[in-house]
Amino acid sequence: MAYNLDKIDTQILGILQHNSNRTTKSIADELGMTTSPVFERIKKLEREGYIKKYVAVLDNKKIGLKLTVFIGITLQGHTRSYLEKFVTEINNFPEIIECHRVSGNFDYLLKLVVEDIEAYEHFIISKLTLLPYLGNVQSLITLSTGKETNEIDLSNI
Amino acid sequence: MAYNLDKIDTQILGILQHNSNRTTKSIADELGMTTSPVFERIKKLEREGYIKKYVAVLDNKKIGLKLTVFIGITLQGHTRSYLEKFVTEINNFPEIIECHRVSGNFDYLLKLVVEDIEAYEHFIISKLTLLPYLGNVQSLITLSTGKETNEIDLSNI
DNA sequence: AAATATAAAGAAAAATATTCTGTTTTAATT
DNA sequence: AATTAAAACAGAATATTTTTCTTTATATTT
Incomplete structure (x- = not known):
């Protein structure tokens, strides 16, 4: 396969x-x-690129970054140039570690890691909401994490 | 800090x-x-556990795992023992690489990596929906990924 | 079956990780 | 401020590991 x-x-x-x-x-x-x-x-x-890189995985909480949040976002405009600009801006935010364009109830799903709720609010107010064409923003605050890995399932390939 | x-x-x-x-x-x-x-x-x-592990990061798509899906789930029961069983079951599914208990519109947010839509449907039918007490299930299919890293922001610690 | 290409084994060389000893710096105590 | 103790560092020596090279085996093609 x-x-x-x-x-x-x-x-x-x-x-x-x-x-x-x-x-x-x-x-x-x-x-x-x-x-x-x-x-x-x-x-x-x-x-040949099957292995992209080698990294150390850190203990977020131990290092003081205790909060993980997923953010579902809809945009009001969907021109190509705006979508590209949106992704570029997101890439400049070090708090955002993932940004996926998705189908379903949102346009984008972001994953963010910060110190605490305060830091999260600060991010929303002083960074995220400054982006233009922003529509609905819905936060999913992580209460606990039952599994978190990068190991993909190689048993079927 | x-x-x-x-x-x-x-x-x-x-x-x-x-x-x-x-x-x-x-x-x-x-x-x-x-x-x-x-x-x-x-x-x-x-x-002291600040570094948890060292891993190779693979190129999912190149290896044949082309589809990433986020799955928002609500449960019908919320007893402690059931929640624990749910997480245990999820941990046994190698397709699921993340499982977060969240506040907001879902109880759990899962991240899954599989070959394609077919493999995803197969997972839903033959694995996920067999779990008891399952409530609403909402899929966010990833169309493209603008950023995906593990690098957390150390500039404020 | 001969010729060719691909993968593996084994040994040697180069680079890196790890340990050790002595020195310096830092911090705490008087 | 001087003394002491603890921690961090530098430099050299040793041990492992990576990397290269040459030879042998395996598989493929003609």
Whole structure:
């Protein structure tokens, strides 16, 4: 069902998206191989863009960013140039970590991480509502998070 | 405003959440330090849980998972034991990568990544709707994604 | 089956992570 | 302000890991 990835490649991707600090030796042992082919496969997966980047995942709450909010937004205008400008503006807000154009009850769904409710209100008042053509804005405040990962399901590819 | 993190710590966190493959030497050079203190600070940030894990970020679309959907859900019952069971069940679905309990128009907001609309319909029919006490289910299908990162804003901590 | 291309193994080299020791800086205490 | 204790740092030595290179095996094509 997949592209140019064989089983070994998807196994490597699965391992690395779970823990990217594994050594090639440890991966090779798990797969019953030696380091060279594993190393070359990883480099190929990077080179061809299957692996986009390697990152450290931080503990938001521990660092003081205790509030996650999803914001559903409708716009009043829908010209192409305005939509593009909207996304550009959103990209400049470091509090916004995701911005999706969606179908359904909203035009856009944003995900935001800030310190607390105060910081959130400040963002709404001094940043978000300054954008033109803004229609309805609906906040979904996260009370608790039961699951939060980037690990995508590779079992069907 | 932060906890036990000084400026150097937050700089290190900022660097690593952007690219965790940077060498300690390269980080040390950027900060005007030597490798030992940088190495020790990173180990401390890991040990104390500010850094939760290191992961490879994959290109979903390239791998064949082309569809991201946000699902707003209301439940008909809200007993503690049921809510817990709901989250447990959700955790067993590898398609669901996020599950947040929220205030607002929904009880839960889920994020799901699958191959295509067909796979999504299959998930809804054969997995999600089998859960008891399910109330309203509203899908927000992602048309395009303007921003998607894990990098949280460390400038105010 | 021969020829060619692809993937893997194994060993060697280069780079990096990790540990260790001694020094400096910082902070706390008197 | 001087003394002491604790923490952070620098620099060098060691251990691991990554990366490269050469050879061998496997698969594909003609």
